[in-house]
Amino acid sequence: MKNIETTVGIDKLAFFVPHYYVDMTDLAIARNVDPAKFHIGIGQDQMAVNPITQDIITFATSAADQILSPEDKKAVDMVIVATESSVDESKASAVVVHGLLGIQPFARSVEMKEACYAATAGLSLAHDFVALHPDRKVLVIATDIAKYGLKSGGEPTQGGGAVAMLISSHPAILALNADNVALTQDIYDFWRPTGQAYPSVDGKFSNSVYIDAFSQVWDEYCRRNDAHFADFSAIAFHTPYTKMGKKALLPKLETEPEAVQKHLMAQFESGIVYNRRVGNLYTGSLYLSLISLLENSEQLSAGDKIGLFSYGSGTVAEFFTATLVPGFEKHLRKTEHEALLNSRVKLSIEAYESMFEEKIDFNHNTKFADDAAYSIEEIKDNHRIYRQK
Incomplete structure (x- = not known):
């Protein structure tokens, strides 16, 4: 029997967003709203926008292509794509991604769904697989397009993009600690029945459910592990908009020492730098926040424990932790990620609405x-044909 005590975690990590964005001041003015409501009220500065030639498959492939070597493609035994923006009710987007990336043929490829939570389930599955097969790897991709409709209440929390994570033994960035605590509740705070173009959202209720879910899983995690906020160097949150995580964290920190409060809130701000410029990635939002934290915080070092709060409406929530490994900073992609964000084209409101x-x-x-x-190169016989570089 193979050793199941192998350290497993995130070996490589990257994100991709489309090459267009809307400035939130422009959107606020166009919608007759005080810009502070967007920049401060929900904590968003820019919003990613994609043309019709870009979808969750091109996002996923573009993210993963940045981190996969030829050797990785031979070692990947499973491709997991998490999304709530599926392009097919039957065929998994992971199958297409697998082919576009040229991953070895004897690999499982599946798509997972539970609102914004599914990538965390994929990460857990990947962890368990690699623990049993330490010489193999799993590719987990979170990819989504968040759309609520023009001039809708949810419009300023739109966005899109993908995060790719390569899971392996002896990871170069983060070791997963396999201490996950999950919570499931059958609640209608956000839902999109099959065939409905945009989600139905009970906004205030959804916010309160998110905050309560964090409180419940945090308390249960602490009970099971005798844990405290002081044990953590940082906590990353699922961020449908960046103010959301802060609303969940602040009430739980009220009784903590001032030094702990200040430290965790400063780390929280490092974890939303990229999210403020992209918007909602649904399944990828937590993991974009994780990348932002790792690449923008100046207070992290090897051995630090990071908490992660994952949430998907409907609802499933989970709290788990990871530990930074020695030399993690050498394997980040801050220069490339900042170049991607800075090279995007700013759209006028008219161009955004047309797109x-x-x-x-x-x-x-x-x-x-x-x-x-x-990109999507052609529609032929009712299916998408993709262009690859």
């Missing part, structure tokens, strides 16, 4: 021109 309203007719064969590394 938003564009739709693909899958019953009509069409060819597209998009010079991105991965």
